[in-house]
Amino acid sequence: MGKTEDNKKKKYESLLNTALELFTAKGINNTSISDIVDHAGVAKGTFYLYFKDKYDIRSKLIMHRSSRLFIDAHKALSQTDITDFSEKLIFIVDHILDELNENRGLLTLLYKDLSWAVLKKNMTIRHFDDDVNFYEDVYQKMILDSGIEFKDPEIMMAMIFELVGSSGYSSIIYGEPVPLEALKPHLADAIRAIIKLHLPA
Amino acid sequence: MGKTEDNKKKKYESLLNTALELFTAKGINNTSISDIVDHAGVAKGTFYLYFKDKYDIRSKLIMHRSSRLFIDAHKALSQTDITDFSEKLIFIVDHILDELNENRGLLTLLYKDLSWAVLKKNMTIRHFDDDVNFYEDVYQKMILDSGIEFKDPEIMMAMIFELVGSSGYSSIIYGEPVPLEALKPHLADAIRAIIKLHLPA
Amino acid sequence: MGKTEDNKKKKYESLLNTALELFTAKGINNTSISDIVDHAGVAKGTFYLYFKDKYDIRSKLIMHRSSRLFIDAHKALSQTDITDFSEKLIFIVDHILDELNENRGLLTLLYKDLSWAVLKKNMTIRHFDDDVNFYEDVYQKMILDSGIEFKDPEIMMAMIFELVGSSGYSSIIYGEPVPLEALKPHLADAIRAIIKLHLPA
Amino acid sequence: MGKTEDNKKKKYESLLNTALELFTAKGINNTSISDIVDHAGVAKGTFYLYFKDKYDIRSKLIMHRSSRLFIDAHKALSQTDITDFSEKLIFIVDHILDELNENRGLLTLLYKDLSWAVLKKNMTIRHFDDDVNFYEDVYQKMILDSGIEFKDPEIMMAMIFELVGSSGYSSIIYGEPVPLEALKPHLADAIRAIIKLHLPA
DNA sequence: AATGAATGAGCTTTCATTCAT
């Protein structure tokens, strides 16, 4: 890799990381591009070499970071000996919720703009070498491995995703209706119940 | 009510209604206070007599409008002869989703800032004479009427609320994972399953 | 006139006058709105209360100042006892050229954007109380007074206007093909010749 | 011509042609050097190897293109059997106006910065092998051929040039005071009248 | 000669807020 190429990557990543910090700390509305470049130590014009605007860098961040959440959860799962499909999914859910609980800034960033629809559409774009498509690479493989022929597996996944995301957000950020640890078993029950609804007759 | 009093109310409501129109049409970020007062036909200074800022008027709007959604749904329910608790809840859910489907601007406004936590906390403030507290006035009464002693009724309601809100949003706005009409039966099944989980042993 | 009203007029005129000074001194391309408001002693936002942008203030200036040139020339004419139509026109031309020769900044500002087409179209708008429509108020009256029924009087006027404006500009700014005083008699001859072409058969 | 030499010429001309396209399409103020190099397919730095700035490339363009107008007109003239001096000039004028009418972008580019003064001064610089000096190579030869000893032939030419340029611009761009075809005979008459003024006694 | 990443001064424009009337 040439010196220039190297430098470019450095600046690009510096901008991404800085933006994440500021977005999670102050929110995107209160973060200006001047803020970002100042903290990243690059000139203002440089920002526009890599990103269209604030919302461009945000969406790149969201996709990259949400991918990482799924990858991490999946890695952790592979080091357990859980075999049941439901329990696998619950493990992943718990793992992701724990990570978000540790990093509430990230949760806030992701939550506002990450629905199942957005995730599914964008997960196919690999922003970095290690981006993964959860729906295709992980979820569908898990279903295949389970040997079960679910009815409407995508709707099933979408409902679980929305339930977990939305309830998890409320629980972590507001402690409502109960704190995360208290919510988890209820979520697990609900997930099992939703999966059961989609088992073949 | 005096003439002055009358005039005050008029200006106040003009501001509220105009803000709703503009927020739903252009989003809150792209709506300025100048926009609001211009369209409302009052002077700029007048805005500050009634509201602290843009976010103040928004939160007042959200509470008022979400209340109305529940009131309308509940009124419609009272004109049916549905008696089963699950079916009542499903009726309310369908009714609200239909209204939001008709008014997607409102959905967008409400969605980002309306979680179970916010709703529960704010529903106790009556902004207008006809505001209603769904959780206390409607939901708890429905439970009482059902004669069932649910386990953790608030967690049950919260999960249903988050599942419906989040999935409904994706479905209405993006058509993902399926359009609203196709989603409804799946949501109904999921709601019944969640309720079942909370039936007394 | 109220105090506020008075103040408004003051600021508006301050902006106009300052803009003229700067445009003539540095050219419009090298004059920023910051420049204008700084020199005019008003806040930046104030500029936008009165003008859309730099080009809006320019066009208002052009119309106002070109009107004044014609008014001044006409006033001066009325204090002579010239009766012949051609000589009247030549007097006006000389007078205007002399004024522009004294104020080359104004000439530069006017020249690039003031054609017969623009002048005719805009002269009907009265930007200030004393704006005058040269074509309707002055020129047509002069024709009437002359008692002559010219062929195509508008084309005649347009050609004279363009010839004088364009040659005058070159002469004043570049001294080409000859300095103004040397050019005047040639222009006078050409004007008489053009007028002669439009005399009735 | 070596390969490198060849390549240089190619880049230079690519820049010139691209600049002309963009200037005529969007105006010089709205054309950036980035625009030019992007469309020309060369690197940004390369621009500065050949031109000082935007205005440098413009003035080179103006001279080159205005030369071509006169060359083309003169070539066309040589294929007619017009012998009279006035009619020759009128033919050239008509020819140039027709070309500019077909290419209004070029007209706009030329008009703002092309007075008799500029033309005369710059026409002596040969930017390309085929550049021609209208004043020296064409006009003075035409006068010689006519056998007439005009009074002040340069002033005569300058006035005709300014009259035609300025009236033609208004007519083509704004249709004022009349469209080009209607203007032509009036211009021809005016040209003949001006020439007549400069015939020897 | 040619490149194009990087710069940062400087631009236009918006807009929440104030306060004299």
Add this chain to the structure above:
DNA sequence: GATGAATGAAAGCTCATTCAT
């Protein structure tokens, strides 16, 4: 209470120019 002219900080964005490669 109601007004709306005035403010000026701060935003997003552009772009001519440089210079290491």
